[in-house]
Structures are given as C-alpha cells and as structure tokens.
Amino acid sequence: MKYTYKTQGTCSSHIEVEVEENVITNVTFWGGCNGNLQGISHLVKGMPVNVVLARLEGIRCGNRLTSCPDQLCRALHEMGF
16 A cells, blocks of 8 residues: 655655555655655665554654654554554
C-alpha cells in the first residue's frame, strides 16, 4: 500500500510511505533536512511497522511538539496501523 501524508509542524511538507505485509518498503520525505531524512528512510526500510512506531513515535524537534519521524508514525496510523 502506498500513501502520501501531508505533514504538520515540520520542515518537510509530505511523506510518501509504502508498506507491504506490515513491513515498510519505502519512505520518501519532501523537503526538510535532506541528509537526516534520507538516513531515516534507509533505516526504517525493511522494518516492521510496529517496531518503527515503538522507536519513533513522540520524538520532538527542538521546541516543536512533533518531528519528521513522529510525522511518519502519524502517517502510519492514518494508514490503519
């Protein structure tokens, strides 16, 4: 399943995430800190959704109440995970 999520409260504007059989197969962030977000995308590729949620949900960026990793988790929740 492929899903595009419009982020809120982060430098990135959208996240495109693909999940097959509860495993993340691809993540692409639009905008934001390119190097860091490429790193996150590579690290979560091949991981089960529940592991990504457990590790990344609730992470904040500076004074913000959310972050790009947290927004990825919100996208996964919208996808039904």
